[in-house]
Amino acid sequence: MPKKYHIHPKAAPIDLEYVFKFKIVRGENCINCGKCTKVCIYEAHRRRKDDPRRMAHPNTVVCRNCFRCIQECPRGALEKSIDENFSGVGGAFWKPDMLISLWKQAEDGKVPVSGAGYRGPFTGTGFDSMWTDMSEIVRPTRDGIHGREYISTSVDLGRRLNHLVFDAEGRLVSEVPHTVDLPIPILFDAPLADLSSNVKLALVKAAAEIGTCVIMPAADITPEFAEYGNSIIPRLVPAEIDTYRALVERARLVDIEYSDAVLDDLPHLKEEIRKISDALAIILVPAAKDVEDIVARLAHSGADIIHIVADYCGQELSASAGSERRLLKDIIRAVHLRLVEDRIRDEITLVASGGIGMAEHVPKAMLCGADLTAVDIPLMIALGARIHEEPEALLVLPEGLAKVPPQILTQRIVNLMGAWHSQILEVMGAMGIREARRLRGESGRAIFFEEIDRDTFGKLFKKNREAVNK
Numbered sequence: 223m224p225k226k227y228h229i230h231p232k233a234a235p236i237d238l239e240y241v242f243k244f245k246i247v248r249g250e251n252c253i254n255c256g257k258c259t260k261v262c263i264y265e266a267h268r269r270r271k272d273d274p275r276r277m278a279h280p281n282t283v284v285c286r287n288c289f290r291c292i293q294e295c296p297r298g299a300l301e302k303s304i305d306e307n308f309s310g311v312g313g314a315f316w317k318p319d320m321l322i323s324l325w326k327q328a329e330d331g332k333v334p335v336s337g338a339g340y341r342g343p344f345t346g347t348g349f350d351s352m353w354t355d356m357s358e359i360v361r362p363t364r365d366g367i368h369g370r371e372y373i374s375t376s377v378d379l380g381r382r383l384n385h386l387v388f389d390a391e392g393r394l395v396s397e398v399p400h401t402v403d404l405p406i407p408i409l410f411d412a413p414l415a416d417l418s419s420n421v422k423l424a425l426v427k428a429a430a431e432i433g434t435c436v437i438m439p440a441a442d443i444t445p446e447f448a449e450y451g452n453s454i455i456p457r458l459v460p461a462e463i464d465t466y467r468a469l470v471e472r473a474r475l476v477d478i479e480y481s482d483a484v485l486d487d488l489p490h491l492k493e494e495i496r497k498i499s500d501a502l503a504i505i506l507v508p509a510a511k512d513v514e515d516i517v518a519r520l521a522h523s524g525a526d527i528i529h530i531v532a533d534y535c536g537q538e539l540s541a542s543a544g545s546e547r548r549l550l551k552d553i554i555r556a557v558h559l560r561l562v563e564d565r566i567r568d569e570i571t572l573v574a575s576g577g578i579g580m581a582e583h584v585p586k587a588m589l590c591g592a593d594l595t596a597v598d599i600p601l602m603i604a605l606g607a608r609i610h611e612e613p614e615a616l617l618v619l620p621e622g623l624a625k626v627p628p629q630i631l632t633q634r635i636v637n638l639m640g641a642w643h644s645q646i647l648e649v650m651g652a653m654g655i656r657e658a659r660r661l662r663g664e665s666g667r668a669i670f671f672e673e674i675d676r677d678t679f680g681k682l683f684k685k686n687r688e689a690v691n692k
């Protein structure tokens with residue numbers, strides 16, 4: 223049995239301005255008795271390092287809202303209230319609770335607990351309107367994070383052969399294309415924000431530590447990242463290949479922005495890269511209205527890996543006026559089905575990104591037809607960033623972030639990915655799927671709200687509508 227892939231989380235709190243749902247305040251009547259340190263199993267209460275006689279500020283980020291410390295404080299010195307900034311962050315997609323959950327996961331790498339007492343809705347839009355078939359969940363000791371059986375989250379990127387050809391003596395004649403293996407179906411996509419050097423270094427080091435790669439604009443890759451060249455995917459346009467020759471030489475993958483010229487000249491482009499290194503080209507295609515056509519044409523022209531990118535809320539880009547924008551779930555399904563119809567789906571790798579905001583979005587995107595995903599904004603949220611959807615998309619990095627040591631930021635990203643990996647294992651274990659590669663396009667193992675709603679109530683409401691119209 224192969225050695226189990228494991229991500230090593232470690233508590234990595236940072237003292238920056240977070241937004242919390244609830245805020246705990248320790249009043250002046252606290253007598254520093256320390257009882258709250260004993261009753262809070264999440265260690266939200268600690269003594270000050272510089273003066274252990276006194277209590278430190280409560281670490282609200284790890285609080286699970288059990289209210290035990292409030293009840294047990296002999297002086298009634300602790301107070302919990304809704305943070306006035308809470309409802310001002312996020313928006314319709316990046317809900318404030320989602321940001322807080324991501325912060326918590328980055329803090330300690332633990333799987334968030336939200337099942338008991340959950341009072342939220344059971345359906346919504348996008349990935350919230352699909353559920354995975356967890357019919358194998360009756361075997362928790364055998365599967366999942368703590369299971370004895372091995373569940374592989376590895377995926378490979380590259381061209382795959384449709385079939386193998388052997389000669390009369392049974393020798394393999396087909397030339398098997400080179401692929402890149404990743405232990406987790408997640409690439410990092412560095413957001414196009416103005417990132418300080420410690421944040422960029424943290425992204426690169428975290429990618430290297432968990433065995434994945436980070437996509438970064440080639441111009442941002444400075445010599446200090448040279449030792450991590452294997453974990454960096456330079457993003458460039460074809461005309462820059464020679465300029466960034468040294469980066470291409472070290473890289474396993476190169477990200478090329480789509481243009482008509484790329485489509486017309488794909489074999490030549492691949493040849494240019496091949497002269498420098500074994501790196502495989504990922505063609506980045508914006509998820510606009512015609513994305514299925516472009517992806518199909520690229521696949522037929524010899525593209526190995528295609529990366530479709532929706533907007534930061536997982537919506538189609540540039541929809542025509544008055545038409546509804548498709549969501550990432552539907553875009554991936556449309557692209558996947560188009561490639562299946564064209565009988566070329568098995569040959570290429572499809573990466574999906576834009577609006578991958580929670581761990582569950584990864585297996586769901588794969589069930590819709592992606593081979594793997596790329597994440598961007600959650601990596602920044604792990605470092606304490608906030609996003610404001612209204613009045614405009616705004617990613618706000620916390621003040622003082624540029625001064626936080628990169629090793630702490632690295633650990634926070636590793637923690638977030640550790641928590642996501644555990645959740646992916648839980649989903650796969652509950653579905654009875656042992657290999658992440660087998661998730662791809664298994665839409666029969668998912669339930670889509672729109673479909674069951676139509677099947678269950680469609681006829682009924684159609685009849686009612688007809689009666690009203692008579």
Ligand code: SF4
Pocket residue numbers: 248251252253254255256257258259277294295296297298299300
């Ligand atoms: S239990 Fe109350 S009085 Fe004691 S240290 Fe905690 S907050 Fe202060």
Ligand code: SF4
Pocket residue numbers: 246261262263264265266267284285286287288289290291292
């Ligand atoms: S409310 Fe519960 S989880 Fe939160 S700090 Fe108090 S004891 Fe800890």
